[in-house]
Amino acid sequence: MTTLYLGNKNYSSWSIRALLVARASGVDIEERVLPLGPEETYKILLKETAQHRVPVLVTDGFVIHDSLAIVEWLAEKAAPGKVWPVDEIKRAKARSICAEMHASFIDLRSDMGVDIRSAHPTPRMTGGLKWDINRVLDIWTNARAEYQGDGPYLFGEWSAADAFYMPVATRFRTYGIDLQGEHEAYAQAVLSHPLSVQLIEEAKAEPWTVDLSKFRPKSAD
Secondary structure (H helix, E strand, O other): OOEEEEEOOOOOOHHHHHHHHHHOOOOOEEEEOOOOOOOOHHHHHHHHOOOOOEEEEEEEEOOOEEEEHHHHHHHOOOOOOOOOOOOOOHHHHHHHHHHHEEEEEHHHHHOOOOOOOOOOOOOOHHHHHHHHHHHHHHHHHHHHHHHHHOHHHEEEEOOOHHHHHHHHHHHHHHHHOOOOHHHHHHHHHHHHHHHHHHHHHHHHOOOOOOHHHHHOOOOOO
């Protein structure tokens, strides 16, 4: 049995990325959601995975932690094109921007926490936050300019790259960040993908509420 341990679908961007890719991969995986915050969550994680952060994937008696590592494991199990683009150049570029999302954008994470079902005031545009937002938009611009003829997503067809940037699209909606032109078109496309629509509905239905001020990450996992 393979089990993917996740945080709240409404709040945990790391969990969202792994979950979207897991569902796209076609790999048979049990999903287990543990709400962020309660001490019981961390006790369960430590007991069953020896980790204290989500997402965590447990399969065949071993543990894979870190969202990017989980995605790479899924890619090895899935059919070609289910996770990464089939084309070698697209695949390399997709991995590159996923690694950048995985390791960067600290101000964006800190000042605009994911909260899919809510609306929050637009935060004060510090230099770091403005840089992060502009960098995301540059990534979208560059990918779409090169591959718009191949489909509506970053590299034409949907891939893990879209899973990694989907939570940012929700952040822009939640915090009232005005998008125009190609940026709005891409955000609409990724949020309208069936996997995103399903996840958003599940996030809205979750019973838990989290105080985002208690979850201001300073490092990625």
